[in-house]
Amino acid sequence: MHESVLLQEAVAALSIKADGFYVDGTFGRGGHSRVILESLSSDGRLLAIDKDCEAIKYADSTFGGDQRFLIDHGSFASIKAFVDSQGKLGQVDGVLLDLGVSSPQLDVADRGFSFLKDGPLDMRMNEREGETAADWLQNASQSDIRRVLWEYGEEKFSGLIAKKIVERREQAPFITTLDLANFIADIIPNKFHQKKHPATRSFQAIRMYVNNELGDIEEFLASILSVLKVGGRLVVISFHSLEDRLIKRFIKSEERGPKIPKNIPIMDIPRDPHFVSVGKAVKPTLKECEGNVRARSAVMRVAEKVAGNRMTLSYEASGNA
Numbered sequence: 487m488h489e490s491v492l493l494q495e496a497v498a499a500l501s502i503k504a505d506g507f508y509v510d511g512t513f514g515r516g517g518h519s520r521v522i523l524e525s526l527s528s529d530g531r532l533l534a535i536d537k538d539c540e541a542i543k544y545a546d547s548t549f550g551g552d553q554r555f556l557i558d559h560g561s562f563a564s565i566k567a568f569v570d571s572q573g574k575l576g577q578v579d580g581v582l583l584d585l586g587v588s589s590p591q592l593d594v595a596d597r598g599f600s601f602l603k604d605g606p607l608d609m610r611m612n613e614r615e616g617e618t619a620a621d622w623l624q625n626a627s628q629s630d631i632r633r634v635l636w637e638y639g640e641e642k643f644s645g646l647i648a649k650k651i652v653e654r655r656e657q658a659p660f661i662t663t664l665d666l667a668n669f670i671a672d673i674i675p676n677k678f679h680q681k682k683h684p685a686t687r688s689f690q691a692i693r694m695y696v697n698n699e700l701g702d703i704e705e706f707l708a709s710i711l712s713v714l715k716v717g718g719r720l721v722v723i724s725f726h727s728l729e730d731r732l733i734k735r736f737i738k739s740e741e742r743g744p745k746i747p748k749n750i751p752i753m754d755i756p757r758d759p760h761f762v763s764v765g766k767a768v769k770p771t772l773k774e775c776e777g778n779v780r781a782r783s784a785v786m787r788v789a790e791k792v793a794g795n796r797m798t799l800s801y802e803a804s805g806n807a
């Protein structure tokens with residue numbers, strides 16, 4: 487079963503109104519959804535989304551009878567279309583994303599996410615679309631493999647691993663998770679095998695690539711303004727520094743308005759902030775991290791949509807105004 491991270495904190499950050507309309511963009515096994523539903527009256531609504539067919543089945547069997555609950559299969563990147571189909575564009579009170587994979591995805595060997603259990607090298611969250619990890623590794627160029635391992639996994643042996651993968655796949659394609667995990671473990675010198683399995687970084691990187699995880703977040707952020715109502719909350723729990731960076735930069739840039747180069751000779755900068763951040767980044771307590779290893783890398787950020795009235799900031803241009 488999946489143990490939800492920052493469960494109470496995330497739901498509290500949504501600042502739930504009992505009759506509001508909320509979106510849980512990463513249903514998983516419904517840990518957060520359940521607590522959101524507990525705070526809603528019979529007039530409140532929760533729209534949940536997940537890419538994973540097993541998550542959808544679980545949602546149907548667990549919350550299917552609840553009139554306040556609706557689940558859509560697909561990516562939160564399409565949140566605008568999902569919300570529009572409910573006639574709720576610009577009227578959503580809060581959206582939650584709890585990123586990454588769920589424990590059942592990691593635990594079931596057949597899903598191909600685990601480097602500890604043997605299964606088909608799949609790694610797709612949505613088993614109905616896209617390329618499996620095995621297909622990608624078989625067809626990608628050496629430089630693409632190197633780039634993915636480096637950018638998403640910060641794997642310092644990315645160049646060597648990519649080269650060896652391309653040599654080996656000519657003889658025998660990578661089909662199973664343990665084959666790839668053991669192959670990578672043999673490439674990385676023993677003195678660099680630390681506490682984590684040597685294939686951890688590569689598996690994480692391939693998973694992020696196969697599922698277009700950062701691309702989906704970017705697409706989601708591009709539409710969140712049109713989804714939320716003024717006063718609506720965005721709550722995101724990230725587990726990877728690249729995810730958190732996207733969220734942090736988005737909130738900052740929406741808070742500040744457009745950047746104006748320092749040497750432009752204008753006195754007033756028109757500013758049109760769309761979001762304000764609510765509090766600082768929140769991390770799980772030591773106690774939560776001790777009880778749940780997944781929590782250790784979690785960071786939660788919260789922002790609220792604001793009216794977007796044009797504000798004028800006084801700006802002292804350097805010299806020549």
Ligand SMILES: C[S@@+](CC[C@H](N)C(=O)[O-])C[C@H]1O[C@@H](n2cnc3c(N)ncnc32)[C@H](O)[C@@H]1O
Nearest residue numbers: 490512514515516517518536537538561562584
């Ligand atoms: C960490 S789990 C969420 C756990 C959930 N909050 C709970 O408490 O049970 C992440 C879930 O989000 C889903 N997911 C990840 N990226 C997604 C995306 N772009 N669109 C929709 N679902 C996604 C995964 O399939 C997984 O089920």
